[in-house]
Amino acid sequence: MNSSEQNTKDTADNGERLKAFxxxxxxxxxxxxxxxxxxxxxxxxxxxxxxxxLDGVNLKINRGEYISIMGPxxxxxxxxxxxxGGLDKPTSGKVYVDDVDIAELDPSELxxxxxxxxxxxxxxxxxxxxxxxxxxxxxxxAFAGKSNDEALDAGVDILTxxxxxxxxxxxxxxxxxxxxQRVAIARAFANDPAIILADxxxxxxxxxxxxxxxxxxxxxxxxxxxxxxxATHDHKMLDVSDRIVWVAxxxxxxxxxxxxxxxxxxxxxx
Amino acid sequence: MNKSQPxxxxxxxxSGAGSRDQFGRVKNPPMLEIIRMAYRGVRNRxxxxxxxxxxxxxxxTFLMSAMVSSGIRQAVQEPSDRRAAVESMYGVLRAExxxxxxxxxxxxxPDEKSSGAMLESxxxxxxxxxxxxxxxxxxxxxxxxxxxxxxxxASAIVAWxxxxxxxxxxxxxxxxxxxxxxxxxYTPDPNGPFIFDDAIxxxxxxxKVSEGQxxxxxxxxxxxxxxxxxxxxxxxxxxxxxxxxxxxxSVTERYREISTLKCLGALNSFIIYLMFIESxxxxxxxxxxxxxxxxxxxxxxxxxxYDMNMVIGSIHGPELLKQCVICWVVGLVxxxxxxxxxxRIAVAMIPADAMRTEI
Ligand SMILES: Nc1ncnc2c1ncn2[C@@H]1O[C@H](COP(=O)(O)OP(=O)(O)OP(=O)(O)O)[C@@H](O)[C@H]1O
Ligand SMILES: [Mg+2]
Numbered sequence: 261m262n263s264s265e266q267n268t269k270d271t272a273d274n275g276e277r278l279k280a281f282x283x284x285x286x287x288x289x290x291x292x293x294x295x296x297x298x299x300x301x302x303x304x305x306x307x308x309x310x311x312x313x314l315d316g317v318n319l320k321i322n323r324g325e326y327i328s329i330m331g332p333x334x335x336x337x338x339x340x341x342x343x344x345g346g347l348d349k350p351t352s353g354k355v356y357v358d359d360v361d362i363a364e365l366d367p368s369e370l371x372x373x374x375x376x377x378x379x380x381x382x383x384x385x386x387x388x389x390x391x392x393x394x395x396x397x398x399x400x401x402a403f404a405g406k407s408n409d410e411a412l413d414a415g416v417d418i419l420t421x422x423x424x425x426x427x428x429x430x431x432x433x434x435x436x437x438x439x440x441q442r443v444a445i446a447r448a449f450a451n452d453p454a455i456i457l458a459d460x461x462x463x464x465x466x467x468x469x470x471x472x473x474x475x476x477x478x479x480x481x482x483x484x485x486x487x488x489x490x491a492t493h494d495h496k497m498l499d500v501s502d503r504i505v506w507v508a509x510x511x512x513x514x515x516x517x518x519x520x521x522x523x524x525x526x527x528x529x530x
Numbered sequence: 531m532n533k534s535q536p537x538x539x540x541x542x543x544x545s546g547a548g549s550r551d552q553f554g555r556v557k558n559p560p561m562l563e564i565i566r567m568a569y570r571g572v573r574n575r576x577x578x579x580x581x582x583x584x585x586x587x588x589x590x591t592f593l594m595s596a597m598v599s600s601g602i603r604q605a606v607q608e609p610s611d612r613r614a615a616v617e618s619m620y621g622v623l624r625a626e627x628x629x630x631x632x633x634x635x636x637x638x639x640p641d642e643k644s645s646g647a648m649l650e651s652x653x654x655x656x657x658x659x660x661x662x663x664x665x666x667x668x669x670x671x672x673x674x675x676x677x678x679x680x681x682x683x684a685s686a687i688v689a690w691x692x693x694x695x696x697x698x699x700x701x702x703x704x705x706x707x708x709x710x711x712x713x714x715x716y717t718p719d720p721n722g723p724f725i726f727d728d729a730i731x732x733x734x735x736x737x738k739v740s741e742g743q744x745x746x747x748x749x750x751x752x753x754x755x756x757x758x759x760x761x762x763x764x765x766x767x768x769x770x771x772x773x774x775x776x777x778x779x780s781v782t783e784r785y786r787e788i789s790t791l792k793c794l795g796a797l798n799s800f801i802i803y804l805m806f807i808e809s810x811x812x813x814x815x816x817x818x819x820x821x822x823x824x825x826x827x828x829x830x831x832x833x834x835x836y837d838m839n840m841v842i843g844s845i846h847g848p849e850l851l852k853q854c855v856i857c858w859v860v861g862l863v864x865x866x867x868x869x870x871x872x873x874r875i876a877v878a879m880i881p882a883d884a885m886r887t888e889i
Contacts, residue, residue, distance in 0.1 A: 372555055380793045388791070
């Protein structure tokens with residue numbers, strides 16, 4: 261063993277330590293991380309068959325970031341989502357939202373997390389069919405303890421913001437797919453959450469409508485400094501993302517900054 | 531907090547952004563709001579729930595009509611049964627005594643006023659059908675035994691006594707001074723219409739209704755009662771299974787809706803309220819309709835064979851209200867029991883199910 265090799269290794273170690281230290285210091289004032297995923301595994305057991313949907317995922321997402329999660333079908337995007345959103349429990353590993361280990365929350369705190377901290381947007385919109393657009397948007401506000409009058413005003417405001425001020429009284433069946441997803445977005449933003457989780461929000465929409473939804477999400481992200489995490493197959497999403505997380509076989513394959521991708525996409529386009 | 535933390539980096543003591551304290555707790559929306567939501571849910575699904583709902587209506591209809599009918603039976607059928615009994619008694623008396631005009635008849639009653647209605651209609655019938663008949667009494671049986679002059683020149687004694695005559699003087703002493711010695715003895719049956727028991731001519735006892743016949747009548751009434759109860763029980767069971775099925779359907783149908791509610795911050799208790807209130811709305815509205823149709827069916831049934839005014843007149847307001855309340859409570863309880871299993875399924879759903887694209 262020669263000493264120069266030893267030195268390089270030391271330097272590398274020092275670098276690691278320094279990085280860890282910076283992480284640690286920054287976490288004193290809150291790490292600035294919206295979500296931290298720590299070695300999360302998720303195994304689904306169906307009888308004798310085991311599906312390893314997530315196989316040791318590590319991920320850090322900063323506040324205010326717009327993140328796209330991409331990967332082939334079955335790679336574990338939705339599963340990752342459920343873990344980050346506190347919608348299901350990991351088999352092992354930890355998820356921190358605003359530096360809080362969500363496994364430690366009791367049911368009503370967990371409900372609070374889902375209600376106030378995170379807004380969810382689904383591929384299938386998931387509006388409550390028996391309620392009007394406005395009632396759908398007011399629902400999370402009711403869970404948050406807002407009075408009916410407050411919720412009414414806020415609901416109309418936010419529906420107006422997504423361009424559906426005139427459609428408050430309409431039931432989901434009376435709205436187009438794109439309009440339904442707008443209502444869903446309004447509902448997700450109803451309690452002004454810190455994080456928006458969107459699972460293929462444009463998956464059921466045509467190109468143009470999808471584009472409009474993406475633009476809306478990006479605008480809201482900018483306006484309110486909301487962290488947006490979106491699983492997608494939609495390459496249009498890449499344009500607005502700060503970072504893209506590529507998932508494959510239940511692992512994070514690579515994480516790219518938009519600039520790098522722009523070059524790639526540019527290449528693709530040419 | 532960092533026990534199972536795999537990273538080598540220690541997590542600093544938590545406060546501010548890293549603290550769990552920043553998390554509040556979710557409370558359920560006001561009950562009125564939940565009720566409104568549940569009501570809306572039922573109303574919007576009523577098309578598909580209509581069969582279930584009719585099941586409840588049917589069950590409660592049975593229950594209500596059984597209760598109302600028993601009330602009407604008491605008020606309408608009994609007088610008519612009594613009238614028939616009185617007529618047959620009168621027939622026997624005529625057969626034994628001959629023409630009743632200008633005859634003296636002694637009526638003996640027990641000390642208690644246990645057989646009032648029957649006796650009254652019998653006496654009324656006698657007065658109506660015989661001219662210048664002399665009715666002595668009703669004499670209480672205690673008094674009847676002391677004064678034998680009562681029976682002088684009497685044509686018949688109608689004894690309204692429940693037990694075999696075991697007093698002194700005996701029938702023989704009492705009938706000694708009578709013009710004709712005819713004694714009709716009546717035993718009021720506590721379980722059914724009055725039965726004309728036996729008659730004595732002189733010292734001879736002529737039984738009119740055998741013990742066997744009496745027993746058979748009693749058994750038949752009991753069987754009828756059991757049959758009605760069985761019918762009510764079965765129909766309520768069917769109603770309960772119907773509600774369970776409808777709620778189960780609405781749970782599987784709303785798999786995504788319920789898990790979405792959980793994603794929006796609904797507590798399990800909210801889901802439980804929602805399910806139970808929904809079921810209660812179904813049960814109560816079904817019971818309301820069931821009581822109405824039950825009253826209608828029993829009225830129609832009785833009016834078709836008895837006098838309408840009599841049937842309607844026999845309905846007693848407070849009693850009817852009591853029966854309605856019983857039906858509403860039964861409908862509600864059945865509905866709540868039926869909601870238990872579907873609610874357990876709804877509570878077991880995890881919010882992540884909202885993401886599933888199938889179903
Ligand atoms: N509830 C579940 N029970 C059993 N297996 C599941 C469940 N949810 C997901 N899986 C499995 O986990 C793996 C990852 O699924 P996931 O839904 O996360 O993929 P995805 O990346 O979202 O795919 P897609 O792009 O099609 O939505 C798949 O093999 C899937 O079959
Ligand atoms: Mg998916």
